[in-house]
Amino acid sequence: MASSPFEIFRRNLKPLMVFLVLLAMFSFVVLPALDTYLRRAGGTGGDPVAATYDGVELRASRVAQTTQAHAGVVRFLSELATETIRRGGIPQTPGFQYDEQSQQIQSLGIDANPGSEATVNAMRYYAEARKAGFELDDTAIKTWLDRFTDGTLSDAEITRVLMNSTGNRLGQMSLYEQLRMHLLSDLYQRGALIGLTQGQFPVVTPIEQWENFLKINQRARATAYGVLVSEYVDETDPKPPESEIAAIYEEGKDRIAYPNDDDPAPKFRRPDQAELEYIAADLNDFIEREKDKLTEQQLKAEYERGLAGGDFQMPADDSQALLDEVTGESNVDEPSEAESATAEPDMELSPETTLETTSETAPTETPEPAETSKSSEANVENETDVAPETIAPETPAPKDVAPKDVTPKADDQSGVPVDTSVRLVVMQDESDGADPAKAVVDEVQSNVEPVSDENPKTSKAETESDPIDSGKDKAVVDAEVADSSDDESNPSGEMVADATDSSTTDTKNDDANDAEASDEPSPKETPSDEDTTDEDSTDKNATEDASSMELDDEVPETKPQPFESVREEIATRLATEPARVALDKAVTEVSSIMRRYFSELAVHQSNVDVGVATEDDAPKRPDLPEIAKRLELSYGKTDGRVNRVSVNDTPVGASFGLGENFNQRGAPFATMMFGAQMQNGNVIPAQPLYAPVQTVDLEAQISYVTWKTNDVESYVPELDEVRDEVINVIRSKQARELARMAATKLAGQLQDTTKLDDIVPEDKTDNLHVDLGPFTWLDQVGFMQTTIGNVEQLDAVGDQFMEAVFTTEVGSATVAPNSPQTVYYVVVPTEFQPDVDELREQFSQPQQRFMALLLGSGDARDLMNGYFRAVDKRTGFELALQP
Numbered sequence: 001m002a003s004s005p006f007e008i009f010r011r012n013l014k015p016l017m018v019f020l021v022l023l024a025m026f027s028f029v030v031l032p033a034l035d036t037y038l039r040r041a042g043g044t045g046g047d048p049v050a051a052t053y054d055g056v057e058l059r060a061s062r063v064a065q066t067t068q069a070h071a072g073v074v075r076f077l078s079e080l081a082t083e084t085i086r087r088g089g090i091p092q093t094p095g096f097q098y099d100e101q102s103q104q105i106q107s108l109g110i111d112a113n114p115g116s117e118a119t120v121n122a123m124r125y126y127a128e129a130r131k132a133g134f135e136l137d138d139t140a141i142k143t144w145l146d147r148f149t150d151g152t153l154s155d156a157e158i159t160r161v162l163m164n165s166t167g168n169r170l171g172q173m174s175l176y177e178q179l180r181m182h183l184l185s186d187l188y189q190r191g192a193l194i195g196l197t198q199g200q201f202p203v204v205t206p207i208e209q210w211e212n213f214l215k216i217n218q219r220a221r222a223t224a225y226g227v228l229v230s231e232y233v234d235e236t237d238p239k240p241p242e243s244e245i246a247a248i249y250e251e252g253k254d255r256i257a258y259p260n261d262d263d264p265a266p267k268f269r270r271p272d273q274a275e276l277e278y279i280a281a282d283l284n285d286f287i288e289r290e291k292d293k294l295t296e297q298q299l300k301a302e303y304e305r306g307l308a309g310g311d312f313q314m315p316a317d318d319s320q321a322l323l324d325e326v327t328g329e330s331n332v333d334e335p336s337e338a339e340s341a342t343a344e345p346d347m348e349l350s351p352e353t354t355l356e357t358t359s360e361t362a363p364t365e366t367p368e369p370a371e372t373s374k375s376s377e378a379n380v381e382n383e384t385d386v387a388p389e390t391i392a393p394e395t396p397a398p399k400d401v402a403p404k405d406v407t408p409k410a411d412d413q414s415g416v417p418v419d420t421s422v423r424l425v426v427m428q429d430e431s432d433g434a435d436p437a438k439a440v441v442d443e444v445q446s447n448v449e450p451v452s453d454e455n456p457k458t459s460k461a462e463t464e465s466d467p468i469d470s471g472k473d474k475a476v477v478d479a480e481v482a483d484s485s486d487d488e489s490n491p492s493g494e495m496v497a498d499a500t501d502s503s504t505t506d507t508k509n510d511d512a513n514d515a516e517a518s519d520e521p522s523p524k525e526t527p528s529d530e531d532t533t534d535e536d537s538t539d540k541n542a543t544e545d546a547s548s549m550e551l552d553d554e555v556p557e558t559k560p561q562p563f564e565s566v567r568e569e570i571a572t573r574l575a576t577e578p579a580r581v582a583l584d585k586a587v588t589e590v591s592s593i594m595r596r597y598f599s600e601l602a603v604h605q606s607n608v609d610v611g612v613a614t615e616d617d618a619p620k621r622p623d624l625p626e627i628a629k630r631l632e633l634s635y636g637k638t639d640g641r642v643n644r645v646s647v648n649d650t651p652v653g654a655s656f657g658l659g660e661n662f663n664q665r666g667a668p669f670a671t672m673m674f675g676a677q678m679q680n681g682n683v684i685p686a687q688p689l690y691a692p693v694q695t696v697d698l699e700a701q702i703s704y705v706t707w708k709t710n711d712v713e714s715y716v717p718e719l720d721e722v723r724d725e726v727i728n729v730i731r732s733k734q735a736r737e738l739a740r741m742a743a744t745k746l747a748g749q750l751q752d753t754t755k756l757d758d759i760v761p762e763d764k765t766d767n768l769h770v771d772l773g774p775f776t777w778l779d780q781v782g783f784m785q786t787t788i789g790n791v792e793q794l795d796a797v798g799d800q801f802m803e804a805v806f807t808t809e810v811g812s813a814t815v816a817p818n819s820p821q822t823v824y825y826v827v828v829p830t831e832f833q834p835d836v837d838e839l840r841e842q843f844s845q846p847q848q849r850f851m852a853l854l855l856g857s858g859d860a861r862d863l864m865n866g867y868f869r870a871v872d873k874r875t876g877f878e879l880a881l882q883p
Contacts (some may be wrong), residue, residue, distance in 0.1 A: 051120045054127065063119050070114040070122075072166040073178045077108045079165045080149060080158065089150030095186070098149070109148075110182040117879070120183040124877060129188035136184060141176045144183070192867040204853050212852035213843050216786065219774035220805055221831040223756050224794060226744070226767040226823045232738040236731040249719050249726050256714065258645040262796060262820035265735075266729045267527075268722045272674055272686065272714040273641035278652050278706035279590050279624055280634040286583045289632070290575035301571050303563050313558040313564050330582040506590070583703060586631045587694065590705045593622050594692035601690055621690075643714065644670040652704045655695035669695050731863070736821055743824040747813035756813070756828050769793045774833060777802040786855065788819075795823055805829055 009016065051058040081091050082105070090098065095109030111118055145158060153161070159368055162175060170178075205213070220693075252266030261267065306312050600619040607613035628635035638650055645655040647670050657666030666672075671694050675686030687693055689708050696703045719726070749759050760768050772793055778786040791797050798819030808814040810829050817824050834842075840846050871877070 011576075020859075047377055048585070049880050050116065051124070051877065051879050052461075053124045053875040055876070058120060058123065060116075063116050064341055066123065067114050067116055067119045069170060069174055069178050070111075070119060070182070072170045073110070073175060073182075074108065074112050074114060075161050076165040076170070076175070077148070078105060078109070078112075080153070080161050081105055081108065082674065083161060084149045084152050087152040089152040092147045092150055093144060110179070110186060120879060122182055123190045124875065125185040126181040128871065128875070129184040132188065134184050134187060136180045138176055141179050146177065166404050191647070192864050200639075204855075209849055209852045210843065212855040213848060214806070214839065215777040215855070216851070217776070217839060217842065218806065219776050220828050220829055221771060221773040221833075222805055222829045224769045225756055225760050225764075225826045226769070226770060226794070227743040227826065228767070229732065229735045229739045229822050229824070232735040232742070233731055234737055236734040238727075238731070240727060240730045244730060245723065245726050247717070248729055249722070252729070253716050258643065260645075264732070265820045266726070268725060269716050270712075270714060271642045271643040271645070273712045274673070274708040275638055275641055275710035276647070276652065276673070276706055277637045277709050278635075278649075279622055279628045280636060280651070281583050281587050281590075281703045282634065283579060283583055283701040283703075284578035285632070287572060289576045289581045290582070291571045293816050294571055298574065299567060299570050300563065302574055303566065306566075306570070309561055312561045313563050315558055369579075458732075534720070576765045586633060587703050587705060589629060589631065590694050591694055593627060594690070594705060594707055597622050598690045598692065637709075641710065644674040644676075647673065651702075652695070652706055654700070654808070655697040655704050657693075657695055668694075669704075669706075673708070736817070738825075739824045740815065743815045743826050747815050747826045750813040750826075756826065771830075774831075777806050780851075795820065796820055796823065797825075801825065801827070 047059045047061045049057045050060045050063045051078035081096070084091055085098065091109070093109045095107055096105075097107040098105055111122065118866050142155075149158065159172065162170065162172070248266050249268065252268045254266035254269055255265065256269045256271050257267035258271060303312065310400050465671060568679075597619060604613060604618050607617070608615065625635045627633075636651065642650065653669055655669045657669070667676075671684055672695065673685050673687050687708060689711050692705050692707045694703070694705050719859070746759060750756060757768065757770065772791055775789045775791050777789055779789050788798055789802060791801075794801075796819045798817075801816040801818060804814040805827055806829075808827070808829050813826055813828050815824060815826055
């Protein structure tokens with residue numbers, strides 16, 4: 001009993017009570033104060049200052065929270081606008097834009113691109129707007145929302161949309177505060193544009209429009225000689241003063257130095273870098289492996305299945321070529337003179353000749369005089385021939401009338417009825433009595449309606465004398481007359497049914513079949529030129545649609561492709577899906593192995609931190625080369641450290657994260673690996689060591705699983721570490737000045753009687769570029785988008801070079817650097833084209849002036865930039881966000 005715990009507690013009650021009181025005092029008094037002190041002391045590193053204005057330090061955590069809230073408001077307004085439009089309304093708030101054609105929302109009326117810098121600007125301009133006396137209370141915000149919904153949603157429905165779009169993370173109070181901030185911030189910023197913009201377009205003076213027009217339309221030719229800055233570095237001071245070294249270091253220590261950066265400004269801050277290791281899975285390799293597993297029986301079975309479904313078909317080349325030759329659609333070479341001399345003249349088979357179906361061949365046609373027999377290509381004309389007529393050789397056809405058909409003799413006709421809406425001109429061979437068009441005629445005959453002889457012919461004279469009494473339209477009557485014939489080949493006087501009756505859209509054709517019959521004028525009676533012209537034009541209009549429809553509706557004949565020609569296509573089709581499944585399985589296995597190691601390593605590090613494990617207990621790192629070999633994948637790693645820019649030069653750098661939908665790209669690989677702030681407000685964190693990232697190159701069809709094996713965060717090096725770089729920047733700056741002076745001296749030597757070629761040193765002729773261009777100051781790459789004109793022979797020319805060229809007279813010399821200021825060019829313009837008069841004529845066109853207007857005004861941009869710089873200076877604004 002003496003050893004009971006209660007007995008021990010009773011005997012030591014006083015010291016235990018003292019201990020518990022001290023513990024309570026420490027927990028409730030000392031620990032909170034210590035926590036507050038540690039937070040304040042460590043707050044600078046854990047929550048750095050993002051920006052400073054008006055004496056206020058804006059912390060990064062607040063910027064991140066506000067950015068997330070901004071992204072939620074953008075999602076809410078997007079869904080609210082979509083629902084409003086679905087209900088038949090349209091938001092009536094200023095700045096909202098909706099494209100009816102594409103059914104896309106183009107602007108919400110507030111900034112729709114959340115980001116850290118955008119948040120900082122919104123917060124500080126909101127403060128400026130409130131200092132200027134602008135206010136929006138909750139009632140005004142509610143009114144704005146009512147106008148945004150166009151009265152189609154109630155307050156409860158608006159709240160429901162807010163909760164659904166933000167996942168209940170944004171309440172009404174936060175929504176109102178966000179809208180108030182962004183609306184007033186936008187109002188204050190638009191105040192800087194008053195007088196500088198008109199709607200969405202900038203205000204540009206006429207002279208600025210003309211200058212913009214010249215930049216995109218005037219082309220120049222020039223001769224240039226480059227003075228290299230690198231040649232003058234040796235003439236600079238190798239030991240600049242320490243004060244200058246310190247000043248240049250301070251100027252560039254916070255600028256990140258990326259490789260291949262053309263900006264000559266000093267940059268010394270080191271970007272975040274990492275060594276990478278990855279495994280790649282190429283879909284094409286998997287497809288080839290799956291192809292090897294296919295048997296000939298599988299391929300042929302798929303081929304037969306495809307044929308049954310209408311696949312693997314190709315046009316019947318032979319029959320199609322024959323049809324093209326007859327219809328005149330193919331480009332037939334003109335016959336030579338020798339061939340024309342031995343060939344028979346053409347025989348026109350017009351509908352009026354009405355070939356008999358019982359005749360199989362046609363006798364050889366007797367050559368006619370040259371005046372009446374003309375050689376022509378085989379073709380099909382989509383028009384109906386006029387009534388048969390005999391035209392004397394000496395009678396010329398009117399200039400505005402198509403040549404009339406020469407009616408062959410009765411014994412020269414084959415007697416085969418053809419489509420009356422088609423006129424065939426066939427070449428016959430003198431040595432062969434058979435008609436070469438027989439096969440073609442048979443082909444056409446199969447598509448022609450049966451011959452009808454029920455309707456008697458109507459007298460053209462009677463119809464023309466009283467078209468109303470006959471109940472016929474004149475166009476229909478003319479078409480019937482043109483399609484009828486009473487020559488020797490049709491002695492009974494019966495006529496072939498008008499093919500155009502069934503295809504012409506004129507509703508009066510039905511009445512034409514009931515008209516009175518009468519004899520047609522004799523073909524030996526030659527009508528006047530005026531009548532012939534009317535008949536030709538009428539027949540063409542009456543049958544053009546019918547003939548074109550009959551030809552166009554014909555389905556071209558096809559034949560199956562041989563198995564060998566589609567074997568590879570069939571194999572790829574059968575192998576693709578199994579290859580995708582196998583690739584996904586392999587990538588998933590690799591990712592699982594790498595992620596398992598990452599989790600085990602994290603647990604191990606935690607155990608080491610609490611002292612229950614040592615570094616020797618670390619899990620074994622997976623052997624990626626061995627894993628890649630086992631799974632028949634590819635292994636790779638970077639050659640040393642890479643950063644978010646240089647990683648794009650590696651194979652894995654061209655890949656993207658997996659999008660939310662199939663075949664949709666996610667974030668770029670560099671962003672996923674090194675982290676970044678996205679435009680929608682989301683922050684993609686940098687990947688820790690050995691955390692696998694899965695990406696895919698959709699164009700190359702290669703999937704990657706990558707992790708970091710070494711990581712170095714961005715930092716500012718000490719002066720001693722970058723002293724050589726600082727000195728190199730100073731010497732390069734001095735060398736640029738020496739190169740500029742040398743180029744200016746050389747340009748001064750150029751006289752009216754000399755050329756640049758004459759004064760260039762003989763050992764520097766490689767730097768001379770003759771006959772450059774033509775090139776423009778600006779190249780248009782899209783609507784309202786331009787780039788600096790390209791001069792291929794020169795190195796990265798920029799705006800300074802273009803300004804110097806296009807503001808210098810022809811034959812005069814000027815000096816201008818390239819964009820990175822590594823070369824100073826002595827430039828002599830040799831020609832400007834087109835001439836000024838032609839340019840002024842083009843500029844007089846409204847469309848040309850409009851495109852020049854869209855380029856804006858440099859003065860207006862300077863005014864706006866000056867306004868915002870004045871605000872920055874007055875408020876003491878400093879942005880501390882790192883790129």
